[in-house]
Amino acid sequence: MSAASAVSTAVQVLGGIVLAPLLPGLVQHWKARLQGRRGPTPLQPYRELRRLWGKSMVDPEGSGPIYRLAPVVVAAALAGAVLVVPVAQSAPTLGLGHDALLLLGLLALARFAIASASWDVSNGFSLMGASRDLTLSVFVEATFILALAVAALTSGTTDLRGVVAGTAGIGVWKSPALALGAVSFAFVVIAETGRQPVDNPDTHLELTMIHEGPLLEYAGRDLAYLQWAAAARHWLVLVLAAEVFLPHPHGVWLQLAVLPVALVPLCAALAIVETILAKMRILLVPRLLAVGAAAALLGIAAWIAGAA
Amino acid sequence: MTGALLVAGLGAIAIGGALCVLRRGLSIGLAVQTVGAAGVAVAGFWTLGSSASLGDGFSSSFAPRLGVDGLSGLFLGILGLIAVPALAFSVRYLRPGPNGRAVGALTALFVLALALVLCGRDPLTFLVGWESMTLIPAVVILVSRGADRRARRTVFNYLALTHLGGAGTWVAILLLAHAGAIGGQTTIASGSGLQIAIALSALAGMGTKAGVMPLHVWLPRAHPIAPAPVSALMSGVMIKVALYGLVRVLLDWDGVLPVWFGVLVLAVGAFSALGGVVYALFEHDLKRLLAMHSIENIGIIVLGIGASIVLRARGADMWAAFALAAALLHCVNHAVFKALLFLGAGAFERAVGSLEIDRLGGLLRRMPWSGGAFLVGAAAIAGLPPLNGFASEWLTLQALLHVPRYGNVGDGVAGALALAALAATAALAVFCFVKVVGLVLLGAPRTPAAAAAEEQPLPMRAALVFLALACVALGVAPGVLFGPLVGLAPWPSAHATQLGLHLPGTGSLPTVGIALVLVAVTIGLALLRGNRRAAPAPNWASGQLVEPALNWTSAGFTKPLRLVLELVLRPQREISSRTVGGVLQQVAYSGNVPHLIEDRLYRPAERMAFRAAVHARRLQTGSVGTYVVYLIALVLVLLVAVRLGVIG
Numbered sequence: 001m002s003a004a005s006a007v008s009t010a011v012q013v014l015g016g017i018v019l020a021p022l023l024p025g026l027v028q029h030w031k032a033r034l035q036g037r038r039g040p041t042p043l044q045p046y047r048e049l050r051r052l053w054g055k056s057m058v059d060p061e062g063s064g065p066i067y068r069l070a071p072v073v074v075a076a077a078l079a080g081a082v083l084v085v086p087v088a089q090s091a092p093t094l095g096l097g098h099d100a101l102l103l104l105g106l107l108a109l110a111r112f113a114i115a116s117a118s119w120d121v122s123n124g125f126s127l128m129g130a131s132r133d134l135t136l137s138v139f140v141e142a143t144f145i146l147a148l149a150v151a152a153l154t155s156g157t158t159d160l161r162g163v164v165a166g167t168a169g170i171g172v173w174k175s176p177a178l179a180l181g182a183v184s185f186a187f188v189v190i191a192e193t194g195r196q197p198v199d200n201p202d203t204h205l206e207l208t209m210i211h212e213g214p215l216l217e218y219a220g221r222d223l224a225y226l227q228w229a230a231a232a233r234h235w236l237v238l239v240l241a242a243e244v245f246l247p248h249p250h251g252v253w254l255q256l257a258v259l260p261v262a263l264v265p266l267c268a269a270l271a272i273v274e275t276i277l278a279k280m281r282i283l284l285v286p287r288l289l290a291v292g293a294a295a296a297l298l299g300i301a302a303w304i305a306g307a308a
Numbered sequence: 309m310t311g312a313l314l315v316a317g318l319g320a321i322a323i324g325g326a327l328c329v330l331r332r333g334l335s336i337g338l339a340v341q342t343v344g345a346a347g348v349a350v351a352g353f354w355t356l357g358s359s360a361s362l363g364d365g366f367s368s369s370f371a372p373r374l375g376v377d378g379l380s381g382l383f384l385g386i387l388g389l390i391a392v393p394a395l396a397f398s399v400r401y402l403r404p405g406p407n408g409r410a411v412g413a414l415t416a417l418f419v420l421a422l423a424l425v426l427c428g429r430d431p432l433t434f435l436v437g438w439e440s441m442t443l444i445p446a447v448v449i450l451v452s453r454g455a456d457r458r459a460r461r462t463v464f465n466y467l468a469l470t471h472l473g474g475a476g477t478w479v480a481i482l483l484l485a486h487a488g489a490i491g492g493q494t495t496i497a498s499g500s501g502l503q504i505a506i507a508l509s510a511l512a513g514m515g516t517k518a519g520v521m522p523l524h525v526w527l528p529r530a531h532p533i534a535p536a537p538v539s540a541l542m543s544g545v546m547i548k549v550a551l552y553g554l555v556r557v558l559l560d561w562d563g564v565l566p567v568w569f570g571v572l573v574l575a576v577g578a579f580s581a582l583g584g585v586v587y588a589l590f591e592h593d594l595k596r597l598l599a600m601h602s603i604e605n606i607g608i609i610v611l612g613i614g615a616s617i618v619l620r621a622r623g624a625d626m627w628a629a630f631a632l633a634a635a636l637l638h639c640v641n642h643a644v645f646k647a648l649l650f651l652g653a654g655a656f657e658r659a660v661g662s663l664e665i666d667r668l669g670g671l672l673r674r675m676p677w678s679g680g681a682f683l684v685g686a687a688a689i690a691g692l693p694p695l696n697g698f699a700s701e702w703l704t705l706q707a708l709l710h711v712p713r714y715g716n717v718g719d720g721v722a723g724a725l726a727l728a729a730l731a732a733t734a735a736l737a738v739f740c741f742v743k744v745v746g747l748v749l750l751g752a753p754r755t756p757a758a759a760a761a762e763e764q765p766l767p768m769r770a771a772l773v774f775l776a777l778a779c780v781a782l783g784v785a786p787g788v789l790f791g792p793l794v795g796l797a798p799w800p801s802a803h804a805t806q807l808g809l810h811l812p813g814t815g816s817l818p819t820v821g822i823a824l825v826l827v828a829v830t831i832g833l834a835l836l837r838g839n840r841r842a843a844p845a846p847n848w849a850s851g852q853l854v855e856p857a858l859n860w861t862s863a864g865f866t867k868p869l870r871l872v873l874e875l876v877l878r879p880q881r882e883i884s885s886r887t888v889g890g891v892l893q894q895v896a897y898s899g900n901v902p903h904l905i906e907d908r909l910y911r912p913a914e915r916m917a918f919r920a921a922v923h924a925r926r927l928q929t930g931s932v933g934t935y936v937v938y939l940i941a942l943v944l945v946l947l948v949a950v951r952l953g954v955i956g
Contacts, residue, residue, distance in 0.1 A: 119746025
């Protein structure tokens with residue numbers, strides 16, 4: 001293994017596992033600043049994880065093995081996804097390969113596990129959140145795969161390493177395809193990270209929860225796993241945004257150097273979007289995502305027209 | 309050697325069927341059938357692996373011929389693989405009365421009819437097998453349901469629809485035989501009118517039998533009322549055998565079809581996939597829900613076939629072969645998990661006495677073996693890694709992704725839309741099976757009957773666990789089947805046989821590694837979590853007491869989606885409340901999601917057919933004189949036609 005791919009693997013694994021909580025921390029920090037509050041430090045998610053790690057867990061009445069297993073399965077699926085998404089164009093396979101569509105499968109596994117856990121505990125608010133999450137996932141998944149299709153067509157492969165390499169440089173931006181794919185992926189980022197205008201991560205009102213709903217009964221290390229998983233979701237989609245859908249250079253070292261330069265403004269952008277926009281009515285979110293899907297379809301048409 | 313095994317297996321099934329008729333022969337007869345089915349499975353997969361043909365080759369002449377090649381071998385393998393657990397399940401599921409014995413014997417006949425379609429090498433044998441595979445399940449339903457009037461009406465619907473639609477099969481096969489295209493004596497010219505006529509009638513005829521939307525209406529009615537093992541064979545194998553016919557006609561005998569026809573097949577597949585899963589979501593009866601899901605999965609397979617047609621027409625032969633292999637692999641996978649789910653539903657029905665999805669609950673605790681196997685099947689059909697449904701859905705997605713790569717803007721965007729439709733279908737399937745798992749297996753029992761459910765006897769449990777293990781095995785090593793499946797394409801194609809799926813231009817799916825990493829990380833995280841000292845706590849319901857009336861139902865869980873899709877689905881709901889002196893006494897709610905295709909397409913068609921029949925009856929006056937006039941008129945018309953050179 002070359003030094004470059006060793007370093008990129010280290011960034012991928014350690015970044016995905018250790019640095020991931022920093023991303024939602026940054027968003028919360030800046031959001032508070034934009035709202036004129038001082039707000040928590042960007043390190044707040046780490047403090048919460050440490051606090052949760054020391055607390056005892058809770059088993060609500062009537063809950064069974066699926067409820068206990070779900071946080072572990074969710075965290076394992078997200079850890080697997082972290083191993084799938086590379087941070088540069090060169091990395092060893094780490095057992096899972098680097099296929100873009102596998103990422104969708106792993107996210108579906110996590111969704112299945114946490115939604116089943118809501119049924120196991122039979123909490124009405126958990127189920128409300130789960131059913132909304134699953135409803136939106138239909139539209140998110142269709143938009144997600146179309147955005148990935150634009151990138152895959154542009155680079156000629158669904159291997160994410162190849163996608164990172166194939167979308168690098170200035171040349172690919174001569175066709176509008178990738179730009180349209182980026183527009184579509186922006187909607188996916190907001191939906192997958194559970195941020196406004198799709199979902200409100202700060203809500204404490206059970207009736208408005210989507211992603212937070214199924215987490216309602218969890219405590220202690222179970223909740224720590226689930227909160228880490230939510231942070232890892234930020235890492236995955238933001239790394240994809242930075243290394244695929246935003247302009248990035250050729251070469252592993254330059255790509256690694258550019259990663260923090262892209263991640264920080266992306267977090268800032270999420271904070272700004274969340275400050276400007278209020279949460280949408282949930283039934284209108286599919287229309288928002290349909291705009292994203294339409295952009296990606298235009299991107300695919302543009303790519304075919306350009307390739308012919 | 310393989311041929312002898314196949315013949316012996318089919319013979320054992322026939323003997324087992326005959327034994328079932330005897331007074332005390334049901335268990336022995338079913339056991340003999342099970343052994344025979346195992347022989348058929350081994351022989352079928354062996355033929356697939358060795359890619360050798362046995363017996364006669366295809367011919368357009370009508371002399372009876374029998375033989376097996378790789379594609380037949382694959383479907384014989386599926387037949388055996390599903391028949392073994394279904395028959396083993398029947399040993400304890402069927403009651404040893406006259407009805408049970410008749411069903412046992414008819415099951416053997418059903419399996420033999422399916423084998424006849426697969427082994428027939430001439431048009432006549434194929435069509436005879438095709439018709440018996442339609443008729444025998446109808447007899448099984450009539451026998452097992454006795455005097456149930458609704459079941460009779462359903463069987464009538466089933467026969468009427470499959471025969472009306474099935475006419476397309478006859479037209480396609482007879483046209484092909486007439487042209488001498490079965491067996492490759494002649495090739496049908498691409499883009500000719502004959503080719504399109506054959507393709508369209510095959511799509512209509514065989515599509516009806518496969519349950520493709522909008523020709524599906526018989527399927528969600530007929531499958532649920534059959535006994536569980538026969539439901540498993542119908543949903544797992546029979547509709548796959550219909551697709552076997554479709555693959556033969558569209559990809560082999562009918563030559564290279566034009567791009568637009570492939571796009572049409574893609575549209576049909578996407579419509580079936582989305583429509584099937586959406587209506588499954590709003591279904592309340594477990595077996596009907598599973599039947600709707602069969603329509604969804606048939607749609608996924610048809611998407612693979614459509615991608616193969618488009619890619620072949622565009623000259624991308626390698627990916628056309630991959631797309632076909634993806635469709636065939638999904639045939640195997642769907643057969644396995646759908647049989648598992650239908651048999652599991654049968655076990656739950658035995659234990660609880662109802663399949664109303666809101667009246668079960670908590671069965672994972674009461675029935676750990678059946679429930680656990682059912683959970684694996686649900687995760688597999690939802691397309692979750694590392695199980696088998698994910699592997700074939702991944703392949704189908706990759707195939708669809710290659711349609712825009714080789715196409716022009718029109719079919720490329722169609723391919724992209726199909727890709728998005730399949731992704732949405734996968735997400736909807738997750739939604740639907742979360743609902744099923746939650747309402748059937750998890751939480752507290754919702755009725756006293758569910759609370760008293762008992763685990764079922766060993767043969768039934770063993771059948772379920774066997775199929776669950778098959779889901780895992782096919783998910784961990786899909787490449788073992790995928791390699792030979794690529795070689796089945798009628799054009800030159802080959803792919804190395806590996807454990808995982810390694811295709812050029814993709815990130816590959818090292819399925820073994822994925823399974824190992826996921827299991828290892830899950831175990832590692834569970835260990836890291838340490839001794840799980842958990843405090844018991846009441847359920848949080850914003851401070852109010854948790855009572856059974858707060859339980860969520862199937863309708864409640866799917867409500868957000870129902871609201872989002874309101875414009876398309878037109879759900880109906882009615883709320884009436886009764887107040888006495890301004891105080892609310894009672895609220896009644898009823899709601900349902902009507903099946904629009906039935907209401908808007910079939911009902912009017914039915915009404916028009918009846919009206920036409922009334923008019924047609926006027927021709928039947930009953931007087932001999934009128935009929936003599938008809939005959940003279942016919943002769944005159946024929947004479948004029950001959951004179952003008954229209955005929956003869």
